[in-house]
Amino acid sequence: MGDGMDMGEGAGDGFDEATETFVAHRNLLFTVAYEMLGSAADAEDVLQETWLRWVKVDLTQVRDQRAYLVRTTTRQSLNRLRTLKRRKESYVGQWLPEPMLTAPDVAEDALLAESVSMALMLVLETLSPTERAVFVLREAFDFGYDEIADAVGKSPAAVRQIAHRARKHVDARRPRQSVSQDETRAALDSFRRVLETGDLQGLLDVLAPDVVLMGDGGGIKQASPRPIVGADKVARFMIGGLGKNVLPISLAPTVVNGNPALVVHLDGELDGVMAARVEDGRISGLYYVRNPEKLSRVESETRLTRLTRRGPGW
Secondary structure, three states, rough: OOOOOOOOOOOOHHHHHHHHHHHHHHHHHHHHHHHOOOOOOHHHHHHHHHHHHHOOOOOHHHHHHHHHHHHHHHHHHHHHHHHHHHHHHHHOOOOOOOOOOOOOHHHHHHHHHHHOOOHHHHHHOOHHHHHHHHOOOOOOOOHHHHHHHHHOOOOOOHHHHHHHHHHHHHHOOOOOOOOOHEEEEEEEHHHHHHHHHOOOHHHHHHHHEEEEEEEEEEOOOOOOOEEEEOOOHHHHHHHHHHHOOOOOEEEEEEEEOEEEEEEEEEEEEEEEEEEEEEEOEEEEEEEEEEHHHHOOOOOOOEEOOOOOOOOOOO
């Protein structure tokens, strides 16, 4: 199974079919759970819980195995969101989603790349758990209202209203225009060059006037406890922070959550990952994850998908 999933021991064709079906849908289920939770570790726990329930199911009674698995994953994610809410309330400093190194095919799927981007994941944090589940299943995975209704325990009519409300909420907070991967990469390349040279004016030229910098150290690494707003403040914070470092620092391009990003090494050791939101060619949001507990997936690829490998039941 990989990724720490314990498939257990079993016998018989039923167990084999259950395993094969689960493996065929695994990347899809992980992506659903991750988009709902913003945490890869918690998404893995949800998949473990989904698997333990799945192996007890009489598959002859399941008409649509994919829908059944997504429904179970969604319900487990909703339960997990309540636990996460309590954890975030006691979290030290700012909380950012867990970044993941992703394969090129994620970046090629524009809808998937946007839905797992750091910027949109932060917007999803402002939704209620049910709103988030409905938005993710509808907008990212194009599930029907009836399917979503089964997953969240609401009527299809109620789900339509929730979807409309959630979409309106997200649209008001997401970037006004879609930005190409090339444009984001170019802005980050400029940002990296001026930061490495300590060029304050050059940095001001790359940043949008109302840029917001968020840092997540989790109480383990130093990070600003609150968002830093405004190009001048962000630029001086970044340049000042680099100036205080006596150890060599390097920034290298990478692809995190389907979008261009920078991986930061301090004296050759991984220090963090920096993602960005770009509007009109300038960086309007910077998201720097330094918490080492959130950096376990930035050096090996995680498979994300909106699709399913063909398997039993198709």
